Amino acid sequence: MSTTADNYRAPVIARATDASPISETLQRNWEGAGGWRGWLSTVDHKEIGKRYLITAFAFLLIGGLEAAVMRAQLARPNGHLLSPEAYAQLFTMHGVTMIFLYALPVLSGFSNYLWPLLLGSRDMAFPRLNAFSYWVFLFAGLFLYSSFVLGKAPDDGWFNYVPYASREFNPGPNIDVYALGMVLLGVSTTVGSINFIVTLIHTRAPGMSINRVPILIWGTLTASVGNLFAVPAVSLAFLMLWMDRQLGTHFFDVTGGGQPLLWQHLFWMFGHPWVYAIVLPAMGMVSDGLPTFCRRPLVGYTAVALATVTTMVLGFGVWAHHMFATGLPLMSLSYFSASSMVIVIPSAVAVFAWIATIWTGRPVFTTAFLYFSSFVLLFVIGGVSGFMTAAVPVDLQLTHTYFIVAHLHYVLIGINVFPVVGGIYYWFPKFTGRLMNETLGKWGFWTMFIGFNVGFFPMHILGLAGMPRRVYTYPSGLGWGLWNMVATVGSYVFAIGIAMFIINFWISLKRGKASGPNPWGGPSLEWSTSSPPPVYNFAVIPTVASRYPLWEKHMDDVSGESTIHEGLLLDQGRETIGTSLLDAEPKVILRMPGDSYMPLLLSLTLSLLFVGLLLHDWEGWWLVGLAALATVLAGIRWLWPLPSLGETAEMSHD
């Protein structure tokens, strides 16, 4: 039986850094096996975060290559580099890759790496779930690309409307791969979101009350809560589509009494919140990065945090603005048009906060600052074109034209890619202990910025001139040739900018200047520990007393004294502190699980289950059965209560 002594402990408060002797104990507690075993079994959030970043970037490059081939086709009228079938697969995979395999995962990478460091904790709330979420993402990405090599990739656009996606009109494996792959990917997104939510609720440093967390935390938290309520819609829609195709149900099939429009409702009920999920964390990165380079706190912290949440809440009530041309009743068109326009308000609040921060600060023009500040401009352009298409009559004219292509690229590249590249410049020293090259960085920035605008702004004009999206070629004499050539050249310049960034990345990885813990004079907790951080993050858990714990000495009007290198010493195994939801008062000493193969094993069995479902005509059922059994067994093994985690009556000590 457990005793009171096992169950309760008064933690020691100590002064220490990762240079103190105690760090050896902590290192021993937290480090993994090393070698390939360690690689396969690690649950360290920093390792997982880096994997997310690199994998997402690989997908960005693949999606970029697909776009480059399409731009080559469209550069001149009557291009015939690609057949219509190949073009359909390319634009579909380009969208799927960028939206699902790059845009959110890359932000998950940042958040996985940074969250525990920003929160003054030693890991995410569920370290094994974190590893699982990465592996499932990776396998789902491979799954979605599995039919690409056979020339049978998904080919109905990323929003995959029925009846084109129905078996009758699309009998190959193309759509089945997409449908099942998206359900699998949804598992990864969902468990990742749960992990972020519980991490915020439960594992902040003492004193980091909810109104002191960095805006990136607000962004990722909002995105995660949004995902919790949005992802089921798309997983369900894809499962129902797969059932229509393979099991003979009639959800979307008119002849059986189904409704094709149900697909669009379910897809966009997910799709629009998702758009915010893939930009809000990036906006959070800018909200945290700009103050560092403007040498002042963010203007309107509370307003920006509330704007973040408001955007997502409103984002659940605007989905039908993707469906203005489908013949919905006028009443609902009016409602969705109005609600879409209302989103301008929280967006503008954030924009003015960023502008005021720059305006009233003393900006240091680093490469990261250039990316963050140009993001504001691109966001405004993308926002204005979005506002335009929120008006029903304008949308009826512009829907399914290149105007929409221009809009969504300004939004996704402007609000996601620019902050992401800026974020790499900003946090690269923390990830690696080295600085990226600023000269090459600035050249790369201007190449990207100019290339992007030259490449994508003309698409507005093409859209207004009536060029439909997703056409594999177009005849001459329509006046589209010139702007298409400009767009192709611009987008290639943009690609060169990306290449310069990658070259800078590789060179700096090996030869960058040593950065020290805080090269930019940043205000938040991640800058208080070594670069790269030790495996246990913090030798003692800091105590936080303000929003900018590292700036308290430099600012007159900040009250509060955070103690960074003095705090709870939790050294009896893998331990971190669990705190209360609003005020972050210490509530419990959390025992964290060690490295484990279970996340990898479970994601493999789950992926095999989906492979089994994909195999046609029930040949896969034996595989489905075996994989389901293995998944259950691996899940039970994973959840088995351990004395070392304080999950059983008999508690053990390391």
Next chain:
Amino acid sequence: MTEIAVSSTKLPVGSKGREASGWWGMLALVATEATLFAYLLFSYFYLASHSPPPWPPNGPPELKLAIPGTLVLIAGSVTMWWGERGIKQGRRWQLVIGLIVSLLLGIGFIVLEGIEWAGKPYTLGSSVYSSLYFTITGFHLAHVVVGLLILAVLLLWTAFDYFDENRHSAVSIGVIYWHFVTVVWLAVFFTFYISPRLG
């Protein structure tokens, strides 16, 4: 390193009731699962409102198996609540009985549902209504099966004497899921069996 002090308050160590991360994690899982059912039921009502009457095509489904099924499921939730209350006070026998009775009631629900399925004159692909009926009740049935797996594993762990009045987070977390399976059935039951009778 310098030790400065020992904290004045003693804190619980490891998984303790609602201080366990898993407790919050299960709530989040239930939230997303509940949303999944909300979208399923949205699909039902959407397709119902776009179908020519009568809806359901063969009239409202009969209640003679569904009402006992509902009661059995609710009873299973009550017995599980009672069992969990036992371990909170250190009465392991009460948890064991609660788990066993809830398991049997859950199996009872599956049997009743199975009889109802077998008696239907239509199959999954017969009409949009039959697609909805088997898919949504099938989704729920799958959740009952997962819930039963959880109860069975908890029973095994209780037999291994893993839990006492101090340590039983796994039980509290698993029980949330079991209650969720009951609550979501009430929504499914209302949608399929009650709502067609209201018009």
